[in-house]
Amino acid sequence: MSSDYDVFRLGDLPLLKGGVLKDARLAYKTYGTLAPKGDNVVVMPTFYTGSHDRNEGFFGPGRALDPARHYIVSVNLFGNGVSSSPSNTEGPQSGGNFPAITLHDNIAAQNRLLTERLGVTQIALVTGWSMAGCQSYQWAVQYPEMVKAILPFCASARTSPHNFVFLEGVKAALCADPIWNGGHYDTQPVEGLGAFGRVYAGWAFSQTFYRTGLYRQLGYDSPLALMDDWARDHAENWDANDLLCKLATWQAGDVSAGPRFNGDYKAALGSIRARTILMPCTQDLYFPPEDNEIEATLIPGSQFAPYNSDFGHCAANPGNDPGFTTQLDMHAATLLAL
Incomplete structure (x- = not known):
């Protein structure tokens, strides 16, 4: 991961579930220049195992999202090891004592970053993959x-x-490692992290991906080789408490949570004023298209635009499915042109 990023200090951040995140820090990176009218801002939050630099695969010269035309703000999710996280917080909120963070908390912090630090008053587009996409909805509901x-x-x-x-399944695989010790470990629970990665690999791609041997296009000679690689990656590159912090944020994801809508999901989606295109992958095992199809009936004027790919959830990972990238750029260009 690149160390070329900025940090916005929020002070003590009040949290939706109560309490505060002490000395909260939001890590981010910007690309391009803010237009004189301030109308070219694209916000890209990070996904579950992503960081600001991994978002770079979704934009570039000549693409729908281009720093030559847009001011792109790539913001790190709390818990990803770059923004405030269990692994980089000192004192009483470190490690397993890190407080529960919601998407609402993340977006409240991102709004402060944009308005207080970057001088942004309007956002042309919020977009992202997986948990980053979940934050896109949250932005539209929280700051319509x-x-x-x-x-x-x-x-x-x-x-x-x-x-x-x-998510309970991958969590159980990690927490079964006795070294985890309720989050109060002295060394990383690498066996648990490896088990987490192996389970995760079974869901990140579709059944068709494995049945047809599509994993060979990614350089693996067998499903076991892919699983071994994912296990090694998680054991070597992730802090257990960071993964569990973000997992809890993911599990609690709900745009209607909070005092404004009090769980009224239909009212929350109905409040969205933003032009909306929902782009699921038809073979995604995490976020199946049926969920988005229901959402599209509740978000005024929204478009449901599924894409079929044997890569499943990982169709969106840059480089996996060129067709997905083409359709994503087409939809981004459409929204920005309106």
Whole structure:
């Protein structure tokens, strides 16, 4: 990961579930220049295992999102090891004592970054993959007067029961390692992290991906080789408490959570003013298209635009499916042109 990023200090951040995140820090990176009218801002939050630099695969010269025309703000999710996280927080909130963070908290912090630090008053587009896409919905509900368009892909406005159950499974695999010790470990629970990665690999791609041997296009000679690689990656590169912090944020995902809508999901989605295109992958095991199809009936004027790919959720990962990238750019260009 690049160390070339900025940090916005928020002070003590009040949290939706109560309490505060002490000395909260939001890490971000900007690309391009803010237009004189301030109307070229694109916000790209990070996804579950992403950081600001991994968002670079979704934009570039000549693409729909281009720093030559747009002011792109890539913002790190709390818990990803760059913004405030269990692994980089000192004192009483370190490690397993890190407080529960919601998407509402993340977006409240991002709004402060944009308005207080960057001088942004309007957002042309919020877009992102997976948990980043979930934040796109949250932006549109939380700050409807500020957001002009959203393009969540392979995401949802509320974590479904099935998605919640999947996350409980990978969580159980990690926490079964006795070294985890309720989050109060001295060394990383690498066996648990490896088990987490192996389970995760079974859901990140579709059944068709494995049945047809599509994993060979990614350089693996067998499903076991892919699983071994994912296990090694998680064991070597992730802090257990960071993964669990973000997992809890994901599980609690619901745009209607909070005092404004009090769980009224339909009212929350109905409040969205932003132009909206929802782009699921038809073979996504985390965020199936049926969820987005329901959302599209509740978001005024929204478009449901599914894309079929044997890569499943990972169709969105830059480089995997060129067709997905083409359609994503097409939808981004459409929203920005309106």
